[in-house]
Amino acid sequence: xxxxxxxxxxxxxxxxxxxxxxxxxxxxxxxxxxxxxxxxxxxxxxxxxxxxxxxxxxxxxxxxxxxxxxxxxxxxxxxxxxxxxxxxxxxxxxxxxxxx
Amino acid sequence: xxxxxxxxxxxxxxxxxxxxxxxxxxxxxxxxxxxxxxxxxxxxxxxxxxxxxxxxxxxxxxxxxxxxxxxxxxxxxxxxxxxxxxxxxxxxxxxxxxxxxxxxxxxxxxxxxxxxxxxxxxxxxxxxxxxxxxxxxxxxxxxxxxxxxxxxxxxxxxxxxxxxxxxxx
Numbered sequence: 001x002x003x004x005x006x007x008x009x010x011x012x013x014x015x016x017x018x019x020x021x022x023x024x025x026x027x028x029x030x031x032x033x034x035x036x037x038x039x040x041x042x043x044x045x046x047x048x049x050x051x052x053x054x055x056x057x058x059x060x061x062x063x064x065x066x067x068x069x070x071x072x073x074x075x076x077x078x079x080x081x082x083x084x085x086x087x088x089x090x091x092x093x094x095x096x097x098x099x100x
Numbered sequence: 101x102x103x104x105x106x107x108x109x110x111x112x113x114x115x116x117x118x119x120x121x122x123x124x125x126x127x128x129x130x131x132x133x134x135x136x137x138x139x140x141x142x143x144x145x146x147x148x149x150x151x152x153x154x155x156x157x158x159x160x161x162x163x164x165x166x167x168x169x170x171x172x173x174x175x176x177x178x179x180x181x182x183x184x185x186x187x188x189x190x191x192x193x194x195x196x197x198x199x200x201x202x203x204x205x206x207x208x209x210x211x212x213x214x215x216x217x218x219x220x221x222x223x224x225x226x227x228x229x230x231x232x233x234x235x236x237x238x239x240x241x242x243x244x245x246x247x248x249x250x251x252x253x254x255x256x257x258x259x260x261x262x263x264x265x266x267x268x269x
Contacts, residue, residue: 050224057232059224066156
């Protein structure tokens with residue numbers, strides 16, 4: 001039986017890598033993939049605690065998080081396509097206007 | 101013993117490919133590495149006795165969402181877009197601060213999170229999840245379906261080719 005803490009540590013490491021991507025990269029798609037990485041790290045934490053306490057609520061939460069991540073990916077990528085059409089780049093430094 | 105070997109092998113795979121996502125300059129390589137990382141996480145879900153969610157992870161995340169990412173990268177032709185390294189001080193601060201954050205998080209978990217072996221019997225088959233979802237969680241489930249519909253409409257609206265001049269007409 002693998003201790004629950006190990007899963008929590010793995011999740012913390014993956015979350016930190018995601019934060020690193022968001023803080024240091026400027027390519028919009030890469031930042032977005034880092035956010036997906038953080039979402040997955042949180043999912044792993046939910047499942048680790050669900051197993052620890054023997055309750056299925058964490059599983060349902062993970063299910064909903066996956067659905068919301070899908071919606072978020074669709075809308076976010078549409079925003080980047082729109083930005084690319086207007087600015088010909090997806091460097092997030094260029095996206096400094098709320099209106100164009 | 102086999103469990104531990106599988107855990108460490110796939111934990112290493114997940115972390116290494118996640119680092120490739122963050123550090124590699126080509127977004128296509130990053131997206132494919134993220135798929136590999138998600139597969140390793142699906143193995144973790146199996147180790148946590150949640151095979152249904154492992155299947156969802158592979159089908160929805162690695163299958164659908166990452167294909168959408170790859171499709172957008174290919175569509176916008178971003179494979180060869182270089183990222184010139186401006187602002188080295190801020191980048192250095194980003195790396196150091198989030199390394200400190202990660203070390204602190206791991207230290208906190210090792211020192212303060214004290215958990216015994218799992219207390220209750222844990223069952224997470226598709227049947228159990230389905231029963232809970234359509235009894236206790238039926239309202240959030242319907243809300244998520246509305247949210248997905250809104251996301252479809254929003255994505256269509258945002259990605260349509262409208263130039264500023266056409267909007268004002």
